[in-house]
Amino acid sequence: MILIIAVLTMGGLGLFFAIGLAIASKKLKVKEDPRVKKVMEILPMTNCGACGVPGCSTFAVGLVKGDIAINACVAGGQEVADLLAKALGIDSATSVRMLAVVLCRGGDKETRKFATYRGDKTCASADLTGGEKSCSYSCLGLSDCVVSCEFGAMEMNDNGLPVVFYDKCIGCGACAKACPRDIIEMHSESMKVFVYCKNKDKGPIAKKHCDVACIGCGLCVKDCNVEGGIVMKNNLAVINYESCPQDDSTTKRCPTKCILFDEEPKQIKEVFSSKAMKVASGS
Amino acid sequence: MNIILIFLSAAIVNNLVLAYFLGICPFLGVSKRLDTAVNMGLATTFVMTLAAVITWLINNLILIPYDLPFLMNVTFIIVIASLVQLVEMFIKKMSPPLYRSLGMFLPLIVTNCAIFGLALFESLRGYSLLEGLFFGLGGGVGFTLALVLMAGIREELEFADVPRALQGAPMTLLIAGMLALAFMGFAGLLSV
Structure with missing residues (x-):
């Protein structure tokens, strides 16, 4: 009997919080720039930090915003710079290795x-x-x-x-x-x-x-x-x-x-x- | 009167970080800059206060009447995890720079043992709902206080000439120890 109550309690609580969070995620949804995702797919995702920002995801956001130069990804080099330029429709610059x-x-x-x-x-x-x-x-x-x-x-x-x-x-x-x-x-x-x-x-x-x-x-x-x-x-x-x-x-x-x-x-x-x-x- | 005592006790005398050594991970991890520390403290205070209230309700309305105290740990973790998720979404929506500066430490509030410890202390000591609320608030204020003190010291420390072997983590741990010693001075103030 206690087992059933325990399972029901846990299940009920879990469901309650899940619904609460689901509603919250709908209400508090943040619209992300679709280009950021595109850029992330091209980046090498090594998170090496050589570009000067912490991690590739920050780089992607900065690049789309225009704060970071297109050839700033050191790990990716020229190849990634070209791909990024193509994806974002801007001119590629030469990347210094x-x-x-x-x-x-x-x-x-x-x-x-x-x-x-x-x-x-x-x-x-x-x-x-x-x-x-x-x-x-x-x-x-x-x-x-x-x-x-x-x-x-x-x-x-x-x-x-x-x-x-x-x-x-x-x-x-x-x-x-x-x-x-x-x-x-x-x-x-x-x-x-x-x-x-x-x-x-x-x-x-x-x-x-x-x-x-x-x-x-x-x-x-x-x-x-x-x-x-x-x-x-x-x-x-x-x-x-x-x-x-x-x-x-x-x-x-x-x-x-x-x-x-x-x-x-x-x-x-x-x-x-x-x-x-x-x-x-x-x- | 009792409520004020509980609040002061949780915030200063029995400070969760400096007297119980709970929540050391964010205490060391997010105390590099003052403004991040304040925001982290506020986020944790919010989670702590709400967690104290919700866990009290669950404990006293469900777990104890149905004789299920063995589910305490699991349910408390669920409550804390859900609250942290909520806070994370909220901060992401309201302040993306803060979201980025807190980084990994925001979802890691889930594993902040100060919050879990607070919820367990609350049920262990048999507080009433109002007492629990102030206990949670006090714990949060105490956590923020410890974090802000630490961040302030570490910011000043940037300009100090620290011996090379002590730079970074060793120096931070030494300071944490000294802060804890200083807080022991409050021990005679009140006993709750």
């Missing part, structure tokens, strides 16, 4: 170890104690960036440095945020010249820590034929990405080979994985 660049080449071979780190295996916590390498600006090598990448576009190579796969990176910038030492930066695809070092120590000290450190000699600054294309800041060559010429004129004379032209390895994931397999199997 952004790529993650790892600005440190001090792997296990090039750097010295001055300690053994036994803590939590994340860069964020290793950074608090200083990590294993003596250079306090270097890559910590504990792959926070690889973990943060939702697109499988990063992996650690056998030298303990992260590699960005050209074919997988969508430019969301999650790795750049994850890196506690700000070694990873987001740059447009057309950028070719990079200083692969963040060391602000004086030349001799930097050289002692790492074979490929920027020693602040200033040769690249002299070689740069555009005024202010490269400047020295705290013993470190810093590229002005807007004016520095994208050729090898500045990179030839670097004694430590830390400024390089077109060196960003256009790694394709399959090729990298198969190479790693070969090394592992010893063939």
